[in-house]
Amino acid sequence: MSNKNFDTCVSFSLAKGAFVGRIVRLDKVLQDILQKHQYPVNVSTALSETSALAVLLSDALKYKGLFTLQLQGNGPVSVLVADVTSEHKIRACAKFDEEQLCKAKALRKTEDIIEQVPHLVGGGHMAFTVDQGPNTDLYQGLVDLQGKTLSEIALRYFKLSEQIDTALKLFVKAPQGDSKSFFAAGIMLQKVPLKGGVEIDTDDSAYNQMFDDAKAFILSLSENEMFNSELSSEEILYRLFHSLDLEITKETSYQFACRCSREKLFSTLSSFKDEDIRDMVEDGKICATCHFCSEEYIFNEDEFVKH
Numbered sequence: 133m134s135n136k137n138f139d140t141c142v143s144f145s146l147a148k149g150a151f152v153g154r155i156v157r158l159d160k161v162l163q164d165i166l167q168k169h170q171y172p173v174n175v176s177t178a179l180s181e182t183s184a185l186a187v188l189l190s191d192a193l194k195y196k197g198l199f200t201l202q203l204q205g206n207g208p209v210s211v212l213v214a215d216v217t218s219e220h221k222i223r224a225c226a227k228f229d230e231e232q233l234c235k236a237k238a239l240r241k242t243e244d245i246i247e248q249v250p251h252l253v254g255g256g257h258m259a260f261t262v263d264q265g266p267n268t269d270l271y272q273g274l275v276d277l278q279g280k281t282l283s284e285i286a287l288r289y290f291k292l293s294e295q296i297d298t299a300l301k302l303f304v305k306a307p308q309g310d311s312k313s314f315f316a317a318g319i320m321l322q323k324v325p326l327k328g329g330v331e332i333d334t335d336d337s338a339y340n341q342m343f344d345d346a347k348a349f350i351l352s353l354s355e356n357e358m359f360n361s362e363l364s365s366e367e368i369l370y371r372l373f374h375s376l377d378l379e380i381t382k383e384t385s386y387q388f389a390c391r392c393s394r395e396k397l398f399s400t401l402s403s404f405k406d407e408d409i410r411d412m413v414e415d416g417k418i419c420a421t422c423h424f425c426s427e428e429y430i431f432n433e434d435e436f437v438k439h
């Protein structure tokens with residue numbers, strides 16, 4: 133059952149528009165993504181957190197097309213990827229090595245879920261891309277996976293690449309007790325240099341103080357509040373920021389949807405060399421599975437290979 137307080141991203145501004153932020157809380161979207169896979173709990177948890185970050189980052193951009201957040205590394209989970217369309221459809225998947233995952237688990241002394249993403253993915257990088265279709269420039273941001281948590285890595289990106297003062301906190305919860313649900317959430321706040329085209333002196337000490345206050349409020353937000361299904365995101369924001377000229381600016385709903393199709397897969401396979409296609413054939417058929425939704429597509433060998 134879906135909860136009206138989840139699967140949305142609510143945008144807001146503080147300090148008369150000097151700071152902008154957003155809060156995302158995911159429930160059904162994650163169950164829809166994860167039920168397509170049989171991932172171990174820690175992989176599902178890491179993918180849930182990655183999905184929440186992908187929504188936060190994509191929702192902050194104006195684009196028409198596809199936003200992709202991808203973590204790639206040399207650890208037991210070699211890929212975590214979530215993509216979000218400008219129509220607010222999200223899908224996500226992971227690639228992992230079961231044996232390495234078990235070994236890494238045995239080596240760990242604590243079970244701190246929040247620390248798991250960089251630990252699981254190992255050394256590598258996190259990339260953001262925005263693809264707006266043919267004849268447009270591909271926007272790409274890249275940061276190495278240095279940090280204990282996924283939010284530390286994202287904050288490092290904003291500091292090094294975009295030089296924007298950012299506050300960010302991510303939350304994730306694996307199933308507990310009778311619940312089989314994963315939850316993930318996040319809140320992000322940034323200083324904006326312009327307001328209505330007029331430059332704001334965000335180095336002004338009053339602004340700095342307000343930003344520090346807002347940051348402290350974000351850090352004080354607890355998992356219990358963030359995952360309380362009785363509380364709307366607006367109520368959480370009001371509790372945190374009522375003293376800082378809070379204004380809610382937008383609310384967007386997100387849904388799981390995969391964009392795979394037989395035609396798309398056919399055109400991908402058609403670009404393969406005959407010998408590669410032959411390697412994939414079993415009993416005259418080629419079976420291809422979508423990584424994102426596990427949908428199986430079956431083709432006949434003679435659809436591709438010219439004898």
Ligand SMILES: [Zn+2]
Binds near residue numbers: 391423424425426
């Ligand atoms: Zn698919």
